[in-house]
Amino acid sequence: MAMRVLTADEMRAIERDAMERGLATGRELMERAGRGAVRTIGAHWPDLEPGGARRAVVLCGPGNNGGDGFVVARHLHALGWRCDLYAMEGAGGADAAAMRAAWEPLGLVHRLGPGDRPSLEGAALIVDALFGTGLSRPVELAAIALLREAARADGGPRVVALDMPSGRCADSGRRIGPDAAEANLTLAFHAPKRGHYLGDAPDACGALRVVDIGLPDAGAGLPLIDAPRWETISKRGGHKYRHGHAVILGGASGKGGAARMAAQAALRIGAGLVTLVVPPEAIVENAARLDAVMLHAAGDAHALRGFLSDARLNAVGLGPGLGRGAATRAWVEAVLDGPRAAVLDADALTAFEDRPEALFDLLRPGDVLTPHDGEFARLFPDLALELSGEAATGPAASRIDAARAAARRAGAVILLKGPDSIVAAPDGRAALHAAVYGRAVPWLATAGAGDTLTGMITGLVARGLGGFEAVSAAVWLHVEAARRAGPGLIAEDIASALPGLFRDLAAARQ
Template structure:
């Protein structure tokens, strides 16, 4: 059976290379622009048939060229169209200049546009390649359109959104719909860009997939196509150890709940056997709450080393509610030396604050796989220099993954999963209800279950993040972390 392709996200730089490669293969750049502009016109006519006027705002590059094509296509369909340009349209070059010459009407200055009731704005000022703040004239147009509550259709991306990072560049149109070409861009999926794009429609303008795939660097929208071929099929011959034995470390008696959430989520996600490794003073508290999760006493690193003698104990989750950072650090190093898999979360991450190199050294040469799951604050503590940098979320997550030679799950409403080999995925289906205490502990348990089941670390993390979001969607409003556990399903 043919598996579906993962959805590629092309950065603006990669998209430029795709365009160049398509033209080098004798696909006309002018034909590509014609298809793009006509796709925009088709979209606005389909969704806004009652518009009294289309105001097409054109920029000084190829995005503006798409706008001129769209304007002419709308006029041919009998629409009332006016075109407003940023800068001197006579200075356009290449295909955009040809598109401008094909526009049969007047071109007015951008500052002349005054929003009117019944208008629909087609924003073709800047596309995905914007990497600087928009000029004052554009910021004023954005303010005027926003104040008038005029619907906006963005060509590629709303002007003011950085296509590579999703960052806001001074100000940005908030579009009801965005029309993009070939693939979505990171700015469509990362925040705050995602909130400015509205409904995104992707149009095929005739560039073969082989060209797209050749220029893509390995950034995808997270989803089953990334990990489903790595699922271990269930078998009548399965037993609990074949499905993986996960050990979750508990904190002291007053903070045991986080580890139990991780352990419970891991069982629901398909781990064959889960043991909660508790300090002696936590045994009674945990025993009162546990049924299917097993329990053992673990107070020192010597206890951990003794536990590691059994090779069936293949995966560990460390950090949720753990408390003692020095002990967490020594436990993590012992696990790394044993060649076992480790999901490091919460206090486990904080145990290496400002010392990511120590984490890398511990796992260097180890057969074990490392996954870290930091939220923004934990990321900043573990990778202070990377966090202070200018890159976007994907770039920072990839730099962090390289720094520890492990997987980094940079959590948030636009969670990024990054691998040191340069692969990355962005999760876009994470409900806001996940912003609740204990949600991250559940995620750590799900990812650990996938590792215990034999998934490679990157795919295990991608699957876990997706399962987490889907569980929240099933749980609905009012969810707590306990509710979330009950809605977890295997990958």
Template sequence: MHDVPHEIITVAQMYAADRFAAEHGVPTLNLMEAAGRAVADLVLRRKPKPGPVVVLCGPGNNGGDGFVVARLLKARGWPVTVALLGARDALKGDAAINAGRWSGETVPLSPAALAGAELVVDALYGAGLSRLLEGVARDTVMALNNHTAQVVAIDVPSGLHGDLGRAYDGLCVAADATVTFFRKKPAHVLMPGRIACGPVTLAQIGIPDEAIEAIKPALFVNGKRLWGRAYPKPDPRAHKYAHGHAVVVSGPAHATGAARLAARGALRIGAGLVSVASPRAAVDVNAKHLTAIMVKPFDGAEGLAQLLSDKRYNAVAIGPGVGVGEATRAMVYAVLDSDRAAVLDADALTSFAGETEALFGSALGKSVLTPHEGEFERLFPGLLKSSSSRIDAVRTAAAQAGCVVLLKGPDTTVAAPDGRVSINTNAPPYLGTAGSGDVLAGFILGLLAQHMEPFLAASAAVWMHGLAATQFGPGLIAEDLPEQVPAILRRLYEEI
């Protein structure tokens, strides 16, 4: 669980880590040598049989890394050509030193330099590029993306902004694999950057781990390293009541399935008891479909408030299939007034479109909001578009709402009001199916019922959700997701 670092650092924080290493006696030339060796090692793993390699070197330290790769591969007998952007005598510092150590063929960067290459190492620009690709670099990247050679990128694919996870005008190298150093950057986990990177190898090149203590990042790759220690494990001394009693608020008789999906998710992930709070007109249909999950009748917001006056119910989810409008808003207030941990999903969020001030003025501290992008726009109009990145948007939203906000998507992002953010990377496309979000709401609810802190509960639930979908594979429907949980938990309990 603790082998792969889970912190994500920004470009500025990576520069700070480099400075920390230099200030603590690690020569920057050693870092460049180690970086180049890590890339060369990956090339050798991906293509054990030597073949023509072209290394595209830029004018900065990324290009210096490229010169190291070229030298190391040439020493192993590979035919290597360096295609250099700019003049060799314009290189500075460590990049100039490593260019001087290169005795092989060097040609000017151009699309023609790619001719005959079986593998291309992209060392043009690193994560700090703050402009779109221009001139011969642009032409060469366009040609590379239409080439048949394998592409290994150093740090990030050239043209991809390290913090934003996207290219300024959509053009960047489409890599088959990327090697980065010390810690991942946002571009390695955010879409569409994650696709442009391909599989990312994280190499440790000699920067002391103590640099992380100095940087104190608040951005994390979602996974067991983040929340494993807090995950509720079975206690042989405990009983079902110790694992919490979760409540899912059902919609009307014609729209009850979503609540039942959420309830089953909560039960499978470990809540000791789960009840569906059902409008009286929907009790019959809910009761016919439920066995281990109980049905609790109620009438309107007042009835829900009375039901939740029972302190044994310690976590509530409202939204799946409940309907949009004033009645739902009233029930949401009843949930929040009960001071329970809460998941507000789907219709519970849409019901507050245009009235978010009232919602955010409520006691949301124990809540998790779970919008997809459309619902996020209704709650936080214009925020996604005006923010520099998805990370900044969700972090701002959590601060505004005063609670955890989870923005669904292929890179589901979870933010806490204190600034912590996790980004999920294990969700397969099979999750694009009706009801999968309802199951996710249930997973979060079940972990909240087991007293897991909201940010960690939401992050863990998202990861479990993605793994469950991957484990099942193509043909997934929402009902399949909870049934994958027992096998996942069995492995998880052995690892945390």
């Protein structure tokens, strides 16, 4: 089953359900969280394990995250650590109070006030147990800057955050207010939260590990996109016409590279045939550069409509290298007026920035839009605005909320691209693809990578996958191919890496 990411509300519901069913008390869960955290810290940093005269500074907040901190301190103490506890004043619940009481015979608890910066002298570890899923407003503590500086420094104490780096929203990954902590290791209790994967939060989290606290997997949350099932992308015999005919539209002479890369990617992902349709004057250039991809000339939208009336064509991808003018709008209208599913990217989106509703009126539920953040902001300025800057209260609106709202409004599948890509369908389905932590591919930020992805999605739609399924498969394969190619990658390498990737996926299945 796909790994799932939770909101704070979903996490609370899982805890509540387990408690109501008598599976565990809140205190038992807190004990498991703290004990599991210490075990995971030891596994992640084995050089810290032997204990000895190590010093840890533990910062505890007023809620249950702070309660976890007292449990961590007690278990570190049992391993021979000297722990200095700093706790905020506050209401706190009964469980957190009980964990504080269990710590108190073992050592002092200093009061942590807004301006306090605890000494880190001789410390090997700092535990951020200030705020987790309950963060509701900006944090005003000098200790936050201390955590951030320590996480960024080389050679100082290592920072471990319990559940979230304090000041980051568990639902959106955004900072609540201007100040948020950073960590070298973040420990998510029971399951990762959405906020661990979104925006710049992965940088703030450092590494991410999940700590099992013995709660059942209720299947709640948003799926994290994993490898597509081999059956969905493999070919089981049949001639080329059985595997779909993808069409990519290309632009003027001299600007054809983007569409050519999309066309080649559509072929590599397994479309039986791919035709690149270009203005007549661009035929010579493209004929000199393409062999397996077929070419067709269309001088205007009328000619395009005529070509697309061929019932054997299955899907059309357009946008890369088309230009932003009225001609592109006319091509988009011609495509959306016909029966083929469309994948719209780049200039096909930007051409409608003045009147996005005109585009939305034409879209059908199986069509796909693949905006990056800039293109998204042009089509959905109000949704993008909600995501800009820091949030004032938690939980804050997230890229997932924005992509879902955009899919509903557009009436089509949306792929909001980034290291954290969101796919959302107008029927409410959504999934997250995370190219962060161990799957980070910073070298994928290169010219043509998006055009290649457009081609891969178009190819899969031509082969018969629905828009949502095609995007989910393509986005994973795209990153995996880029990981194979490695640093130094140029966009052409992505499609070239697909055969090796397919070979390994097929082998893994046997």
